[in-house]
Structure formats: structure tokens, C-alpha cells
Amino acid sequence: MTVSIHGIGVSRGIAIGQAYIRGRNQFDIVKKSLAEDQIEQEIDRYRRAIAMAVAQLEQLRDRTDHSLESNVRSIINTHVLMLNDTAFVQDVLALIQAQQCNAEWALLQQRDALVKIFEHMEDDYLRSRKDDIYHISSQVLRNLVFAAGDDTPLQNSLANTIVIAHELSPAEIVVLHDQHVAGIISTSGGPLSHTSIMARSLGIPAVVGGRQCFELIRQGETTILDGESGCILFDADKTTIEHYDTLGRRHKERLAGLQKLKGRPAVTRDQHRITLQANIEQLEDIEAALELGIDGVGLYRTELLYLQSDELPSEELQLDNYTTALRLLKGKPLTIRTLDLGMDKQHATSLGQEAPANPALSLRGIRLCLQDLELFTPHLRAILRASHYGPVKIMLPMISTLHEILQFKNFLATLKSELDAQQIRFDQNIEIGGMIEVPAAALCARQYITHLDFLSVGTNDLIQYTLAIDRTDDTINYLYDPLHPAILRLVHEVIQAGRKHRKPVTMCGEMAGDPRLTRLLLSMGLRNFSMQAHSILEVKDVIANSDFDALQAKSEALTSLDTTARIVDHVEMLNRQSN
Numbered sequence: 062m063t064v065s066i067h068g069i070g071v072s073r074g075i076a077i078g079q080a081y082i083r084g085r086n087q088f089d090i091v092k093k094s095l096a097e098d099q100i101e102q103e104i105d106r107y108r109r110a111i112a113m114a115v116a117q118l119e120q121l122r123d124r125t126d127h128s129l130e131s132n133v134r135s136i137i138n139t140h141v142l143m144l145n146d147t148a149f150v151q152d153v154l155a156l157i158q159a160q161q162c163n164a165e166w167a168l169l170q171q172r173d174a175l176v177k178i179f180e181h182m183e184d185d186y187l188r189s190r191k192d193d194i195y196h197i198s199s200q201v202l203r204n205l206v207f208a209a210g211d212d213t214p215l216q217n218s219l220a221n222t223i224v225i226a227h228e229l230s231p232a233e234i235v236v237l238h239d240q241h242v243a244g245i246i247s248t249s250g251g252p253l254s255h256t257s258i259m260a261r262s263l264g265i266p267a268v269v270g271g272r273q274c275f276e277l278i279r280q281g282e283t284t285i286l287d288g289e290s291g292c293i294l295f296d297a298d299k300t301t302i303e304h305y306d307t308l309g310r311r312h313k314e315r316l317a318g319l320q321k322l323k324g325r326p327a328v329t330r331d332q333h334r335i336t337l338q339a340n341i342e343q344l345e346d347i348e349a350a351l352e353l354g355i356d357g358v359g360l361y362r363t364e365l366l367y368l369q370s371d372e373l374p375s376e377e378l379q380l381d382n383y384t385t386a387l388r389l390l391k392g393k394p395l396t397i398r399t400l401d402l403g404m405d406k407q408h409a410t411s412l413g414q415e416a417p418a419n420p421a422l423s424l425r426g427i428r429l430c431l432q433d434l435e436l437f438t439p440h441l442r443a444i445l446r447a448s449h450y451g452p453v454k455i456m457l458p459m460i461s462t463l464h465e466i467l468q469f470k471n472f473l474a475t476l477k478s479e480l481d482a483q484q485i486r487f488d489q490n491i492e493i494g495g496m497i498e499v500p501a502a503a504l505c506a507r508q509y510i511t512h513l514d515f516l517s518v519g520t521n522d523l524i525q526y527t528l529a530i531d532r533t534d535d536t537i538n539y540l541y542d543p544l545h546p547a548i549l550r551l552v553h554e555v556i557q558a559g560r561k562h563r564k565p566v567t568m569c570g571e572m573a574g575d576p577r578l579t580r581l582l583l584s585m586g587l588r589n590f591s592m593q594a595h596s597i598l599e600v601k602d603v604i605a606n607s608d609f610d611a612l613q614a615k616s617e618a619l620t621s622l623d624t625t626a627r628i629v630d631h632v633e634m635l636n637r638q639s640n
């Protein structure tokens with residue numbers, strides 16, 4: 062009898078293979094007190110473990126297939142940077158000295174302190190960076206525990222198996238890829254963890270969650286994994302295995318077919334040009350996106366620049382970063398989202414301040430920036446100055462009142478005058494857009510757009526605020542529903558506002574990158590999409606196989622649908638039709 066377990070699909074594709082169940086990567090670390098004269102030796106031991114971890118990662122990075130480069134290499138580079146950071150070197154050494162303890166114990170104290178900081182971040186992407194802290198700590202711990210660094214937990218040949226583990230580091234994913242595993246199930250991590258991003262980049266079908274796997278699946282048992290639905294099956298009958306085998310083959314054929322779309326513009330069958338842009342978090346993301354053929358960057362999340370260092374990034378450092386992005390983009394537009402920091406995902410300089418009871422509803426995004434002009438000024442000046450070197454647009458997060466837009470424009474005018482007085486050049490007509498992430502902003506979009514050059518729908522937050530679900534709270538993630546009638550009505554309202562005033566509306570939340578929703582959004586009149594690079598080819602493919610005008614004709618039907626179930630049927634109908 063086929064038994065199924067449900068997890069979250071994080072990397073599409075079907076895998077069928079024997080289960081390889083790996084136990085927890087645990088070390089029994091106890092605190093040891095050291096004598097004064099042993100400290101120096103312990104410090105050396107820790108430095109050696111760090112150096113060994115850096116060398117191991119660099120070796121892995123350098124043997125990674127060059128066609129996969131950007132994403133994979135940038136994740137490994139991030140880990141190398143973290144290993145060289147004060148937090149992992151000086152701070153741990155200081156703990157060894159202060160507590161006169163063994164390096165393993167000091168590292169664990171530091172790891173737990175860092176994880177606590179990341180855990181309280183509201184942004185999914187940044188919160189999931191706590192997994193990286195675990196991964197790199199484990200790597201150093203392994204080197205400390207197995208002094209020669211000879212612990213190779215995944216050394217056996219795992220070709221065609223489905224690896225089930227409590228946690229897998231991005232570095233281990235590269236090793237698994239080299240070994241040609243069929244699929245991966247990790248009970249920890251989420252869709253935005255680096256482990257998941259890595260699995261997607263390397264094209265390994267993967268599911269996270271599904272904790273019961275450890276109780277229910279036996280070592281070596283034939284297991285099926287669907288990386289799209291998150292379904293894990295075992296004890297499957299012959300017909301089920303055959304069915305999934307066919308699905309897997311079709312998926313691979315489809316992916317192979319998508320490669321021909323690389324570098325091509327997104328055009329519907331009836332010749333409507335659709336804009337496809339990329340969401341990026343760091344410069345390294347640009348190259349990968351460009352290879353796939355994009356029209357620019359529709360969302361540059363600038364927070365990482367602020368969170369990577371204990372010090373606020375200077376105007377010059379930011380200018381350098383933005384101009385490098387422009388250089389890489391070779392004339393394609395760069396939409397810089399102004400800082401979306403809050404008390405929850407705060408910069409090191411504000412740690413220690415009392416956190417608000419409800420961070421998502423507190424001082425974040427544009428609210429924080431308009432209150433803290435010392436923080437905002439170098440940021441905005443750098444953006445303005447960068448605009449002299451290429452097409453830059455400014456995008457404001459978390460707009461909820463007209464006053465914020467007007468206040469921002471006033472402040473921008475002041476900075477422009479200052480730059481003029483200093484004879485520093487910038488684009489006098491730099492475009493300003495507002496993110497629609499709060500229901501109030503969606504409902505007032507027709508008014509806001511008259512003061513702005515464009516709007517961009519941030520569905521991740523819009524869904525959170527409209528449906529009253531904390532996007533970081535796993536207990537209510539089943540309520541997260543992009544097809545809730547209320548969400549579609551709000552999105553419709555924003556698209557109509559753009560149409561009425563002949564100004565562009567983009568969607569840059571995760572909804573824009575879901576190929577199952579592309580036709581629905583086209584039918585609602587959306588022409589500008591911005592998404593993670595890994596979704597670009599699939600969305601481009603759906604666009605290339607759709608008729609914009611025919612889809613538009615079906616938009617009427619949508620407005621009368623009042624339940625998610627009816628909307629799901631409607632979306633399936635749109636996706637089935639060759640239209």
C-alpha cells in the first residue's frame with residue numbers, strides 16, 4: 062500500500078530511488094577548563110580548524126562545474142566570508158581567553174548567540190541565514206573533533222539514492238550532486254535556506270520537512286519524492302512508481318527544452334512583450350540572472366549590505382556596490398529598494414534596543430528610514446549618485462500613507478539640492494516607485510500612483526498583512542494563500558490603477574515567479590514581472606505559450622469568483638487551455 066508523507070517542495074523534479082537515511086550530525090561537546098598556559102595552544106588549534114574549513118570550502122568551490130558557477134559559488138563564498146568574519150574568529154578567540162575554555166565550547170556559545178539574533182529577524186530570507194551559522198559551525202567543529210578533518214559523513218557512493226537527513230549543509234549538497242544522488246529530503250530548513258537554493262541551482266529534486274520519514278521509511282526502501290508538491294511516497298505499488306517515473310521523465314524533457322529560451326526576450330504567442338526582471342540580494346546574483354535573459358533588476362534588496370558588517374555601510378561603499386551592479390547590467394535598469402530594515406531585522410548598531418511587541422507592524426521599511434535620517438541620508442545619496450552611471454530607479458517599501466510618499470519626495474528634493482550645490486552629478490529625473498505591500502496601499506493605489514512613476518506589488522507582505530498571517534510563523538503557514546479572493550481583488554485594483562494612469566505596475570513578490578500563476582496574472586493585465594533567477598525560464602516558457610489578448614478576454618470571469626476553490630478551478634482551466 063502506497064504511503065505518503067507531506068513536506069514542502071523546494072526544488073522541482075521527481076526522484077525515485079533507495080532511501081539513504083543519515084543520522085544526526087552531532088558531537089558531544091562538554092566544557093573543559095584550561096590552564097593559563099594552555100590557552101595559546103587552544104587558540105592555535107581553533108585558528109587551524111578555521112583555516113582547514115576555509116580550505117575545504119575553497120576546494121569544493123573550485124571543483125564545482127563552471128556552468129553552475131554563480132549561485133553555487135556565491136553561496137560557498139558567503140560561507141568563506143563568514144568563516145573569516147570577526148564573529149567566527151576574534152569573538153570566539155576572545156571567549157576562549159575570557160572563559161579559559163576549549164575551542165569547541167567557545168564556538169558553540171558563539172553559534173547559539175548568533176542564531177538567536179537571526180531567529181528574531183522577520184524577513185524570511187535573512188531568518189533562514191541562521192542555517193548557515195549552523196552549517197559553518199558544524200564544519201569547524203568537525204575539524205576540531207576529527208583533528209585531521211577526516212570525517213567524511215557522505216563518503217559512500219550514493220548514486221541514485223534519496224538522501225534523508227536532519228540537516229544538510231550547502232557544501233554537502235555539492236558533494237551529493239557530485240555523487241549523482243536522485244533526490245534530497247532534509248527535515249530542517251525552508252524554501253529560502255541556502256541548502257534549498259543550492260538544490261535548485263544544482264537541479265536536485267528536494268523536499269524539506271517530512272519529519273516522519275525517520276520513523277516510517279526504512280534504510281534502502283524505494284522512495285519517491287516530488288519536489289514540486291512536497292509529496293514523499295514509499296511502499297508504492299508498481300502503477301504509482303510507473304506514474305511518477307513518467308512524470309519525472311516529462312519534467313526533465315521540459316527542463317531541457319527550456320534552455321533554448323535563455324537570453325531570449327519574453328514575448329507572448331500574440332507578440333505582446335512582457336518584462337521579466339530579476340530579484341537580487343547581492344551582486345553575485347546578477348550574472349546568473351543575465352545568463353537567462355532578463356530586462357533588468359526589478360528588486361534589489363539592499364539589506365544584506367547593512368547586515369554583513371557591524372558597521373553601517375558608508376556612502377562610498379554603497380556607491381561602489383550600486384555602480385558595480387550597473388556595470389554588470391550593461392544599460393539594463395536597476396531598481397533599488399530602499400532599506401527595509403526594522404527593529405526586527407536590525408543592524409548591529411541598534412542591537413540591545415528593546416524590540417517592539419509586533420515587529421511586522423512596527424517601525425520598518427520607509428517608516429524607519431523617514432524617522433532615522435542619519436541612516437537614510439548616505440543610502441539615498443549613494444543611490445542618487447549611482448544614477449549618474451546608469452538607469453537607476455528608487456523603490457519605497459512598506460508604503461501605507463500618502464504622507465510617506467510626499468515626505469520622501471521632500472527629503473529627496475533636499476538631497477538633490479545638496480548634491481547640486483556640491484556639483485555632484487545624478488539623474489535629475491530618477492524614477493520613484495512604491496511597493497504595494499499593505500492592503501491600505503493597494504486600496505489607495507489610484508491616488509498614490511499620481512505621485513509616483515511606478516508601483517510594484519510585494520505579494521509576500523501583501524498576503525501577510527491582508528490575511529493576518531505572520532509569514533515567519535510555521536504554525537499558520539497553511540493559511541498562506543495567493544489565490545484568496547481578497548488578494549486577487551487587491552492585485553486587480555493595483556493593476557487597474559496603473560492602467561488608468563498609464564504607468565507601469567510590476568509584481569515582485571514570490572507570486573510573480575510561480576509559473577502556475579503566470580497565465581492568471583497575464584489575464585489580469587500584468588505585463589511586468591520580477592522574480593528569483595531560478596523561475597525565469599519557466600515563467601518565460603509559459604508566457605511564450607500564452608495569448609495575452611485571449612487571456613484578457615477571460616478576466617471578467619475571475620472577478621465573480623468568490624472562493625479559493627473556484628479560483629483554483631479557474632486557474633487550472635487557464636493553464637490547461639492552449640488559448
Ligand code: PEP
Nearest residue numbers: 498519520521522569570
Ligand atoms: C514582498 O513583500 O513581496 C517583497 C518582495 O519584499 P520582501 O520579500 O523583501 O519583504
Ligand code: MG
Nearest residue numbers: 498519521522
Ligand atoms: Mg516585503
